[in-house]
Amino acid sequence: MQVDGALDDTQSVETDVEIAVTFTGFGKYNIKVLLLCGLIYMNTGFSISSVGLILPSAACDFQLTTIDKGRISATPTLVVIIVGMIIGAYFWGCLADLVGRKKALLTSTISYAFCEIISSVVSNYWGFLLLKFFSGFSISGHSTVVFTYLGEFQSGKTRERMLCWMEMAWSLGLIALPLTGWLVIPIHISFINDFFSFRSWNLFVIVCALPSVFIGCWLLSFPESPKYLAESGNNYQLAKTLFMMHKENTGNSCEDYLETLSQNGYEQLSLKLRNVQEETTPMSSENQLKRVRQLLANIYQQTLLLMKPPLLRKTANVCSIMFCLGSSYYALMLWFPELFQRFATFEGKSPAAAASVCSVSEQSLSRNQMNYNCLTTIPRTVYVHTLILGIACVPLSVMLPLCVDKLGYKFYLVISTLVASGVALGLLFVKSSIENLILSCIFEAASSIGMSIVLAIVVDLFPTNLRAIAAALCAFCGRLGALVGNHMFGYLIDTHCLILIIIVAVQLLVCSVLGYLLPIGRHPETTVFSLKNVS
Known part of the structure; x- marks a missing residue:
C-alpha cells in the first residue's frame, strides 16, 4: 500500500510506526491515554452490570417474570438479537477501519448515552427493551475498539503491561456500580400518571449514562492512533501526533525527537517525518467515494484473510474462547444481584435453614411461578454483596500487569478459566449466602481476568491492518455468547x-483447553526491534 509517500507495503508501515512510537518514550501521555481507555472500559463494565440492579427495581413497573427479566439484557426474539449483535460488533470494527479508532469510540460512546437517557423515561416495556437493544449495540463498540486504540499508542516493550491494566478499570466499574445503585435506587421518587412514570430506578439509568457524556467530551481532545494514521497514509497528522507524544513524555521538542531517530540509524524515517506537509486541498467527493470503496474492499479482503490459513487457527481459537467466556461470565455476572436477592429473601423467612443456589431458585419458582416479582426495595445485602464482588477483583487486577511479563498471557488465561470452572461447579454445594458470596467473588475475579486477557491477546496476535476486524469478530462472539448465556440462565435457573x-x-473448561492451544509463548507476539540507546 502506498499513499502520499507512505511506505511501500503494510509490513514496512507497521515496522516504521512501531519504531516511531517507541522513540516517543514512555511518560505522561501514555498514562493519560491509559486513563481515558480505562474510563471507557470501566464504563463498559459499569453499564453492562447495571442491568442486574435495574431488574428487581423495574419488575413492579413492567410486571416481569423471571424469563422476562432475561429479556431486558436481550431482545425478545433471539434471531433479532443475533442479527443486531452481528451488525453491532462488526459495525464498530469496520467503522474503526473506515474512519479511525477515535471516531468509532466517540460515536459509540455518545450513541450509548443518548439511548440510555431516552430509555430512562420510557414507561412501556417493549419500548424500554428496544432501547436496551440499541444501548447494547452502541456499547459493543467500547470493547471492540478500546483495546486496539490503547495498544496502538504503546511500544512493543510496554504494550503488554498497559493492556493488562485495563482489567483494573473493569474492576473499578464493578465497585462503582453498587455504590451508585445504593445511593440512588433507595431514594423515594414516584411520579406517575396515565402515560408516564418515573421512579428512582429511572434516575439510576440516567446516572449510569452520564459518565459516557464526560468520556465523549474528553475523547475529543485526543488524536487518532499513530498506527491508524500510518496505515491510512495521513503522514502529516501522524508526525503531529508523534511530536506531541514525545513532548508530553519527555518535555523535549520535535527537533530533539527527529535528531534521536537519526542518531539511532533511522535517518529515512526522520526525513519522512520532517518533510511531511499539511494537505491544503480538500479531497473531492469523487475521490472520497473512491477511498470509501477501497476501504470497504480492504475490509472484505481482511476478513477473508482472517478466515484462511495461517490466521484461521488464531481466529477460530480466540473467537471460540470469547463465546464460551461471554456465555459463562455475562450470564452469571448479570444475575449475581438477583441470586443475592433470592438468598436474602430466603434467609429472611428461614434464618436457620440451609439452601443451595438451586434449591433457593426452586423455592422462588414455587412461590411465584405465574406472577411477577414485585419488591418495592432491594435488600441492603444485595448492594453490599455486589460491592464485595467488585472489590474481590482488585487483587488479581493488580497482579496481572505486575506479573504478566514473567508469566505471560497463556498462564493467566489457562489458570483463570480453570479456577472459574471449578468455582462454577462449587455453586452446587453452597449452603448459605456467605458461601455463595465467596464463590461468586472468586468466579468474578477469575473469569473477568480471562475476558480482559483475550481482548489484549487480539491486539498482539494480529497485525495492525487486521487488528480492528479481528477485535470486531472477537467482540461479536463474546456478545453473542453473553446473550445466549443470559437467555439460557433466565430459562434454566x-x-x-x-x-x-x-x-x-x-464452557470454562473448554476455554482453558483452547487457551493452552493458543499459538503464543510466554510473551505475546509483539514486534520487537533492536533499538540502540533507547531509554
Missing part, C-alpha cells in the same frame, strides 16, 4: 439449575 451449572463449568 428455576427449573434445570443443575444442567445450567454444568454447562457453565464445561
Whole structure:
C-alpha cells in the first residue's frame, strides 16, 4: 500500500510506526491515554452490570417474570438479537477501519448515552427493551475498539503491561456500580400518571449514562492512533501526533525527537517525518467515494484473510474462547444481584435453614411461578454483596500487569478459566449466602481476568491492518455468547439449575483447553526491534 509517500507495503508501515512510537518514550501521555481507555472500559463494565440492579427495581413497573427479566439484557426474539449483535460488533470494527479508532469510540460512546437517557423515561416495556437493544449495540463498540486504540499508542516493550491494566478499570466499574445503585435506587421518587412514570430506578439509568457524556467530551481532545494514521497514509497528522507524544513524555521538542531517530540509524524515517506537509486541498467527493470503496474492499479482503490459513487457527481459537467466556461470565455476572436477592429473601423467612443456589431458585419458582416479582426495595445485602464482588477483583487486577511479563498471557488465561470452572461447579454445594458470596467473588475475579486477557491477546496476535476486524469478530462472539448465556440462565435457573451449572463449568473448561492451544509463548507476539540507546 502506498499513499502520499507512505511506505511501500503494510509490513514496512507497521515496522516504521512501531519504531516511531517507541522513540516517543514512555511518560505522561501514555498514562493519560491509559486513563481515558480505562474510563471507557470501566464504563463498559459499569453499564453492562447495571442491568442486574435495574431488574428487581423495574419488575413492579413492567410486571416481569423471571424469563422476562432475561429479556431486558436481550431482545425478545433471539434471531433479532443475533442479527443486531452481528451488525453491532462488526459495525464498530469496520467503522474503526473506515474512519479511525477515535471516531468509532466517540460515536459509540455518545450513541450509548443518548439511548440510555431516552430509555430512562420510557414507561412501556417493549419500548424500554428496544432501547436496551440499541444501548447494547452502541456499547459493543467500547470493547471492540478500546483495546486496539490503547495498544496502538504503546511500544512493543510496554504494550503488554498497559493492556493488562485495563482489567483494573473493569474492576473499578464493578465497585462503582453498587455504590451508585445504593445511593440512588433507595431514594423515594414516584411520579406517575396515565402515560408516564418515573421512579428512582429511572434516575439510576440516567446516572449510569452520564459518565459516557464526560468520556465523549474528553475523547475529543485526543488524536487518532499513530498506527491508524500510518496505515491510512495521513503522514502529516501522524508526525503531529508523534511530536506531541514525545513532548508530553519527555518535555523535549520535535527537533530533539527527529535528531534521536537519526542518531539511532533511522535517518529515512526522520526525513519522512520532517518533510511531511499539511494537505491544503480538500479531497473531492469523487475521490472520497473512491477511498470509501477501497476501504470497504480492504475490509472484505481482511476478513477473508482472517478466515484462511495461517490466521484461521488464531481466529477460530480466540473467537471460540470469547463465546464460551461471554456465555459463562455475562450470564452469571448479570444475575449475581438477583441470586443475592433470592438468598436474602430466603434467609429472611428461614434464618436457620440451609439452601443451595438451586434449591433457593426452586423455592422462588414455587412461590411465584405465574406472577411477577414485585419488591418495592432491594435488600441492603444485595448492594453490599455486589460491592464485595467488585472489590474481590482488585487483587488479581493488580497482579496481572505486575506479573504478566514473567508469566505471560497463556498462564493467566489457562489458570483463570480453570479456577472459574471449578468455582462454577462449587455453586452446587453452597449452603448459605456467605458461601455463595465467596464463590461468586472468586468466579468474578477469575473469569473477568480471562475476558480482559483475550481482548489484549487480539491486539498482539494480529497485525495492525487486521487488528480492528479481528477485535470486531472477537467482540461479536463474546456478545453473542453473553446473550445466549443470559437467555439460557433466565430459562434454566428455576427449573434445570443443575444442567445450567454444568454447562457453565464445561464452557470454562473448554476455554482453558483452547487457551493452552493458543499459538503464543510466554510473551505475546509483539514486534520487537533492536533499538540502540533507547531509554
